[in-house]
Structure formats: C-alpha cells, structure tokens
Amino acid sequence: MKKSFIIAYSIVASLALIGALTFFGVNLYSENQHGELRTQVRFEKLASAVFTTTQKTNISNNELVRQIENAVGDTKDFAYIKILSGTKQLYLFPSDYDENINNASELVIDYKKSNGTTSINAGLYSIRPGIIYHNALITFIIILIITLITIILIIYTNHFDKKNARYIKRPRPHYQIISSEEKTDEDTQEEVLSEDEEIVDEEEIQEVPEEPVEEAKTDAPAAPSKPAELPTMDYEPVELEGVESEKGLFSPDTGLGWESYLLTRLDNELNRATASELDLSLFVIKLNGIDRKNPLMKTICETLICEFQFKDLLFEYHEDCVCALKISMGIDDAVSFGEKLIVDINTAAGDEKPEVFIGISSRGIRMVSGDRLLKEADEAMVHAQEDANNPVVGFRADAIKYRKFIETK
DSSP states (O other): OOOHHHHHHHHHHHHHHHHHHHHHHHHHHHHHHHHHHHHHHHHHHHHHHOOOOOOSSOOOOHHHHHHHHHHHGGGGGGGEEEETTEEEEEEETTTTTTSSOOOOTTEEEEEEEEEESSSEEEEEEOOOOHHHHHHHHHHHHHHHHHHHHHHHHHHHHHHHHHHHHHOOOOOOOOOOOTTTTOOOOOOOGGGOOOOOOEEEEEOOOOOOOOOOOOOOOOOOOOOOOOOOOOOOOOOOOOOTTTTTTOOOOTTTTTBBBBBBHHHHHHHHHHHHHHHHHHOEEEEEEEEEEEOOOSSHHHHHHHHHHHHHHGGGGEEETTTTTEEEETTOOOOHHHHHHHHHHHHHHHHTTTTOEEEEEEEEEEEEOOOOHHHHHHHHHHHHHHHHEEEEEEEEEEEEOOOHHHHHHHHHH
16 A cells, blocks of 8 residues: 555544544533533523412412423433422422532532522533533544544555565566567467566466367267256245235225234334434324214324324224324423314314314333333323313323332333
C-alpha cells in the first residue's frame, strides 16, 4: 500500500478523533453554561403548576397526586423533588430520597419555594445525565468506526505485503536476437522478458503433464452424437401449513384485521415502541349489541379507520368489539381521544346510536407484553360499562411501583 495513502488516512483519522472529543467537550460546556437559567425556568414552571393544583378544592387525594405527577412531567431533569402540604408529604422523587443524607453535588442546583401552605424542594442537574449519555454515545460511535476502519486497513496491509513477498526479482537473462531467416521452430517459441517484469518463484510453478491424445480411427465411420438424457422426477406441489391465502389480511364483514392477527401485530408494535422509546396505547371499543354481520358495524368501522388513519392497526375483537393501536400516544391523550371517538361513532350511526364503551391501556415506561396490555384494556372496558356517565376508562400503571419492581428484579 502506498505510503501517501497511509499518511493521508492517518491525518484524517487523527482529525476525526480530535473532532469527536472536541464535540463532546464543547456540548457539555455549553450545557453547563446555560444550566442555571434552564433549571431556574424549569423549577418556576413546576412550582407554578403545583401551587395551582394544590389550591383546587373538591379534589380527591389520588387525583391531586396524579395532577402533581403531570405537573412534574419528565423527571430526567431532577436529582430530587420533595413537595409538602404543611407536614404532609404529597410527592417524593426518588422514592428513597433522604434529605438528611449529604447529597451535595456540583452538578446539582438546589431550589426551594413555598406559598404558605405548600413547599417545594428540588434539585436540578446543571448538566443533565441524558445529555452526557447522548454526547458520549455519539463520540464513542465515531471512535469505534475509526478504530474498525484502522483494524481493517492493518489486516489488508499485512495480507498485501505477504502476497508481494511471494514474488522475487531475478536478473534478466541474456537473449540473442535472431533474424527471421535464422529462426528455428524452437526459437519462435521463446519470449523476451522486459527488464522490470516480476517473475514467480520457481517453487510455485507446477508442470502440467500432457494428456495423450488418441488417434481417431479412420476405418469405422464416426457414430452420430446422441444428446444426453437428464433424469426426471415427478414432484407434487407442497401444501404450506398455517397460511391463510384465501382468507386475506382483512375481514370482508368489517374491513378490519382478523382477530387472530391481533396479538402478533401488537407484540411487534410494542417491540418497536420500546426500541424507539415511544408510547403506545391500546383501545378496546365495545359496540354493545352490534355484531360483525350488522351493516352498522361496517359503517362504524369505516369511521374508526379514518380516525386511526392506519387500517392495519385495527382488528376485530370478540363479537361486538374493535381493538385499535395508537402509536406515540400516552394514557391522558388516549382518554381524550376516546371521548372524541364516541362522538364520531354516534354521528356516523345516525339515529341508531349504539351503547359505546372504551377501555384503554398504554405502555408508558414499561416493557410489557401484548397479552398483558390487552388484559389491562379489557379490564378498563369492563369498568367503563359499570358507569354509563363515564364510558371511557383508562388503565394507569403506577410508574413508581413499576420502577421499584424493575430495580428489584
């Protein structure tokens, strides 16, 4: 390999490594420089939302805690949060936080605020761990790519050098120039090598013995050539088990996917959502008393396809239910969306307004199976039927308990 290429690659690789490390350092420095302003704005927003929530009257304790959790939102910015109403603890993050233990850190900025009845203590990261991880990952990938390319070049160079070592230079033999008149049959078969031509080591040259050629018999006429016959075998067509070729992907009655495909698709979408850190909500929509053969069912299903946009994310479920998946939608937005669905279904049904009940469950931060999510949505739908004034019920998983469960596994 030419030295000029090696030198050029070394310069490019060195600059890339320096650029990757510079990228990491500059981004962390910029994050730290804006850390104080960013954390102050974040804390003031939290405090305003919490104080507004705690001043509400006629609100249950569970609903109060839920609204405070919504006000807190993403906890990645916080090292700790403690919210008290007088001496009563309303919210604590992390659940094992102890203010009596020295948690001082140069990367954490502490804030305190009170409105007389409610007090908030919080520590926010001046350099967020998520930002450190993101920038470190990009830097690591760049360094890894350069390292792999360098290893490949080293292996290729060693192989190339070994291959060249198999050839040696030999002095050019002297050949006498013979005129065309003086050339013999042997002389015409000699070839003159050029001065710079490389020849193969003699040890690697193998002589190939000449095969004796039988003289053709002239006494007997040559037999006519007969084309070779290839063996044949009769095959019967193979029948593929488990493939429903005539059934198709969608039911002709409703236009939705078959119920048998539901769990497979749900598991696949959950895997994609988990890998992309997206939320996913599952809707179980019960149309009470309307079976799949009813023309009204198909009308309602067409409305649902328009609302969910993707036909292959809706499936038949039981005799009078529909299951639907919604990507990138949390439980709160899903409940609001479910209430809108009931209005749209009633509009599409016209005078034949059916009883509609909707149960919803979402992935949240969990790594949950499709079977588990479906059971949660089913249970929520059962609860929705118990209260005619509240036909949309969402199943909310306890994030703190789930995090503790994962930590203890």
